[in-house]
Amino acid sequence: xxxxxxxxxxxxxxxxxxxxxxxxxxxxxxxxxxxxxxxxxxxxxxxxxxxxxxxxxxxxxxxxxxxxxxxxxxxxxxxxxxxxxxxxxxxxxxxxxxxxxxxxxxxxxxxxxxxxxxxxxxxxxxxxxxxxxxxxxxxxxxxxxxxxxxxxxxxxxxxxxxxxxxxxxxxxxxxxxxxxxxxxxxxxxxxxxxxxxxxxxxxxxxxxxxxxxxxxxxxxxxxxxxxxxxxxxxxxxxxxxxxxxxxxxxxxxxxxxxxxxxxxxxxxxxxxxxxxxxxxxxxxxxxxxxxxxxxxxxxxxxxxxxxxxxxxxxxxxxxxxxxxxxxxxxxxxxxxxxxxxxxxxxxxxxxxxxxxxxxxxxxxxxxxxxxxxxxxxxxxxxxxxxxxxxxxxxxxxxxxxxxxxxxxxxxxxxxxxxxxxxxxxxxxxxxxxxxxxxxxxxxxxxxxxxxxxxxxxxxxxxxxxxxxxxxxxxxxxxxxxxxxxxxxxxxxxxxxxxxxxxxxxxxxxxxxxxxxxxxxxxxxxxxxxxxxxxxxxxxxxxxxxxxxxxxxxxxxxxxxxxxxxxxxxxxxxxxxxxxxxxxxxxxxxxxxxxxxxxxxxxxxxx
Numbered sequence: 001x002x003x004x005x006x007x008x009x010x011x012x013x014x015x016x017x018x019x020x021x022x023x024x025x026x027x028x029x030x031x032x033x034x035x036x037x038x039x040x041x042x043x044x045x046x047x048x049x050x051x052x053x054x055x056x057x058x059x060x061x062x063x064x065x066x067x068x069x070x071x072x073x074x075x076x077x078x079x080x081x082x083x084x085x086x087x088x089x090x091x092x093x094x095x096x097x098x099x100x101x102x103x104x105x106x107x108x109x110x111x112x113x114x115x116x117x118x119x120x121x122x123x124x125x126x127x128x129x130x131x132x133x134x135x136x137x138x139x140x141x142x143x144x145x146x147x148x149x150x151x152x153x154x155x156x157x158x159x160x161x162x163x164x165x166x167x168x169x170x171x172x173x174x175x176x177x178x179x180x181x182x183x184x185x186x187x188x189x190x191x192x193x194x195x196x197x198x199x200x201x202x203x204x205x206x207x208x209x210x211x212x213x214x215x216x217x218x219x220x221x222x223x224x225x226x227x228x229x230x231x232x233x234x235x236x237x238x239x240x241x242x243x244x245x246x247x248x249x250x251x252x253x254x255x256x257x258x259x260x261x262x263x264x265x266x267x268x269x270x271x272x273x274x275x276x277x278x279x280x281x282x283x284x285x286x287x288x289x290x291x292x293x294x295x296x297x298x299x300x301x302x303x304x305x306x307x308x309x310x311x312x313x314x315x316x317x318x319x320x321x322x323x324x325x326x327x328x329x330x331x332x333x334x335x336x337x338x339x340x341x342x343x344x345x346x347x348x349x350x351x352x353x354x355x356x357x358x359x360x361x362x363x364x365x366x367x368x369x370x371x372x373x374x375x376x377x378x379x380x381x382x383x384x385x386x387x388x389x390x391x392x393x394x395x396x397x398x399x400x401x402x403x404x405x406x407x408x409x410x411x412x413x414x415x416x417x418x419x420x421x422x423x424x425x426x427x428x429x430x431x432x433x434x435x436x437x438x439x440x441x442x443x444x445x446x447x448x449x450x451x452x453x454x455x456x457x458x459x460x461x462x463x464x465x466x467x468x469x470x471x472x473x474x475x476x477x478x479x480x481x482x483x484x485x486x487x488x489x490x491x492x493x494x495x496x497x498x499x500x501x502x503x504x505x506x507x508x509x510x511x512x513x514x515x516x517x518x519x520x521x522x523x524x525x526x527x528x529x530x531x532x533x534x535x536x537x538x539x540x541x542x543x544x545x546x547x548x549x550x551x552x553x554x555x556x557x558x559x560x561x562x563x564x565x566x567x568x569x570x571x572x573x574x575x576x577x578x579x580x581x582x583x584x585x586x587x588x589x590x591x592x593x594x595x596x597x598x599x600x601x602x603x604x605x606x
Contacts, residue, residue, distance in 0.1 A: 096199045097189040100206040103484075104182035107210070111178045111220050111492050115503040118535075124173055124222040125534035131158045131169050132541055141330060149333035153269040154224035170539050173222040181219040181226055185210075187233035188450075194240050195409055195454050201461025209453045211379045211483050213490035215446040220491055228269040229446060232277060234262045236416075236450070239281075239312070240409050243304055263316050267323050271331050276423060276447060278316045283419035284412065285309040297404045301411040365574070366500045376490035376497065379483045380449070387452035390459055391417050413454050420448045499574050501566075504535040508564045511593040512536045512549075515562060518588075520545040523558040527551050527567055528576060554579035559600075564593035 111119075126148075133142045134155045141147045148155060162169060167176070188209055193202035210216060218225040238259040245252040267274040285305065292302030324331045367373040374381075394414055397403045405411040427444045493502050512532060515524055526532040526549050533549035543549070550558055561580055571578050580596055588595035 094199070096203045097185060097206070099203060100189065100210060101182050101185045103207070104185055104210060105179060107216070107488055108179040108181050108220065110488065112175055114492060114494075117174050118504050118506070118509075119174060119502050120504060120531070120535040120538040121221055121502050122530055122534050125537040127154060127158075127223050128169055128173050128538050129541065130155045131162070131173075134159045135162055135169065141328070147330040149330045150272055151224065151268050151270045151331065152328055153265060154227055157227065173538065177222040177226060178220050184219050184226070184230050184233070187230050187237055191233050191237040191240065192454060192457055194237060194244075195413055196457055196461035198461050201457050204460050205453050205457030207480065207484075208383065208457065209450065211480065211487045212383060212446070212449040212453070213377060213379060213487040215449045216487055216491035218446050224269050225273075225446070228266060228273050229450075231262050231266040231269060232273070232447065233450065235259060235266060235277065238262060240412060243308070243408055243412070246304070259312075260315060260319065264319050264323070267320055268328070271320065271323065273443065273447075274316075274320065276444065278313060278320070280416060280419035280423060280447075281309060281316070282313050283422055284415035285313065287418055288411070288415050291399060295399060295402065297402050298398060298411070301405055301408045304408060305412065305415075367498055368573070372497050376486045379487045380445075382483070383449065383452050383456060387417065387455040390455050410458060413451065413458070417451045417455055420444070420451050424448055499570075500529070501531055501570060504532060505564070505566060505592065507590050507592040508532055508562075508566065509535055509539060510590060511562055511564065511588060511595060513540065514588055515560065515595050516540075516543050516545060516547050519547055519560065521547065522560055523548045523550050523555065525550050525554055525558050525561040525579070527562075528570060528574065532562065532564075559598045560587075561596045561598070562593065563596065 130146075130148045133146050134140070134152075136142075140152055140156065158169070158172060161167070161176075162172060165172075185206060189202050189206045192205035192209075193199055196202055196205065215229070219229055238255050242252055242255040242259065245255060263274070263277075266277065288298075288302045288305045288309075292299045292306065324335070363370070363373055367376070391414065394405075394410075398405055398411075398414075405414070423444050489497055493500050495501050495503065509532075512524075512526070513536070516536070524547055526536075528551065530551050533551055536543075536549060554561070561584065563578060563580055567578065581598055584596040584598050586594050587597050
């Protein structure tokens with residue numbers, strides 16, 4: 001080794017030693033002040049931790065006094081009864097309502113395409129007539145005899161659409177309006193999001209609502225219920241939402257004003273259904289007041305209801321009074337209907353003889369078998385059964401065990417369930433009396449479905465399945481899909497399963513048009529029910545030659561009969577013979593439908 005390398009070795013050793021000293025000194029300098037600064041921070045945190053623990057103890061002791069009006073974020077964290085709505089850590093997905101909307105567009109398209117747009121039913125035909133009268137006269141009330149007594153909103157909206165688009169009324173009713181049923185998704189999703197506190201729960205609830213065949217039927221057909229059910233959902237949303245905005249004055253006032261505006265639109269659409277909603281609010285008020293006085297744990301949630309709902313009931317009744325006696329005089333007919341309802345119910349309980357019909361007769365005659373009826377109606381029974389069990393469980397926990405409801409909205413939903421259930425029981429009595437066409441249960445049940453789905457959806461929104469039960473979740477999804485298909489079959493009266501056919505063929509309508517053009521002031525028998533009569537009214541309106549369309553049993557004075565190949569198939573299905581005598585004269589025949597004239601047996605018959 002040379003001298004230079006020997007001299008370098010001690011230098012490198014000295015440099016390494018000095019570098020190690022410098023690095024150690026720098027580390028000590030940087031670490032010492034940090035540790036020193038951390039000590040007072042930890043000391044400052046100790047009293048805060050003690051204060052927070054004390055606050056937690058206080059909140060646990062006063063868990064039953066959770067304020068009922070919570071924001072949407074706080075609603076998921078309030079657990080006074082040991083349960084609460086889960087707060088999702090996933091980002092908000094404001095487009096989830098598109099799923100139910102697209103589903104309803106597909107259902108509406110199927111409803112139109114299944115019968116190629118040639119469908120008709122009684123209520124849709126009646127409203128087609130009223131829309132034509134309003135369009136031709138240009139008046140809200142053409143005449144007291146030709147005006148729909150329960151409201152004008154649906155006819156006015158349809159007249160406006162016909163005026164700006166130039167569409168034919170029948171085209172609007174048969175081809176356009178079934179697609180507008182998808183708009184009901186928007187207020188339904190908003191209501192269930194407010195009730196469940198999550199968009200996931202709102203989507204599940206909306207899908208479940210549109211699997212209810214009774215609700216699906218009334219919004220698919222072309223009647224006022226497409227709009228009145230939307231307004232009912234909107235009224236419930238604004239009412240529930242307003243209770244969470246009492247600390248924000250301007251938003252609260254806006255929601256209250258919109259609530260009364262939507263209520264008046266509801267009244268203008270159908271006064272009787274609006275009465276049902278107002279009656280439900282009154283029942284919820286009295287029930288909540290009574291339970292709040294009885295149980296201290298419910299008093300906090302009941303106080304806002306007792307403060308608000310009396311004014312809501314009185315103002316809504318005032319709107320009804322203005323509508324009946326000032327805005328729309330034909331609605332005064334509803335007062336006679338209510339009086340007739342009271343008289344018939346009194347006659348039912350006093351054992352006085354009165355005419356009544358069996359509201360359940362179509363269960364056995366409307367479908368090819370009782371098994372098929374229960375299959376296509378299974379969604380109704382599942383929701384009703386599940387909601388009733390959950391409602392009873394909640395009532396037991398709150399009323400008997402003394403636990404507090406999770407929020408004021410959940411408590412209000414529980415009260416509305418009891419209110420509409422009470423109306424359902426009263427509708428059974430009313431139908432047994434024969435009042436209101438013995439179909440009041442069909443009018444009340446869709447409203448009951450809205451509340452029942454809300455009760456079920458609140459529980460489903462809390463459910464957080466683990467990965468171990470993922471197959472169960474997929475099985476439930478497949479089950480809901482199958483139930484949805486069955487519900488669509490019932491809502492559209494699928495001819496393969498139903499004996500109540502609502503479609504008609506072009507040659508059948510052509511036969512009715514020929515008969516109406518060549519006969520005058522004659523009675524013409526059309527079908528085993530109103531199928532062809534409402535088809536003619538939907539497409540052509542009233543008879544031009546004052547002919548009358550008759551159905552069901554053949555009258556002895558009816559001399560003309562129309563029989564088609566579809567009518568023959570249907571008579572075979574229901575095992576009912578056609579009332580065509582063997583010696584009847586065949587006046588018209590287009591190959592698929594014929595017009596027969598019964599021979600005269602007396603000099604006074606033609």
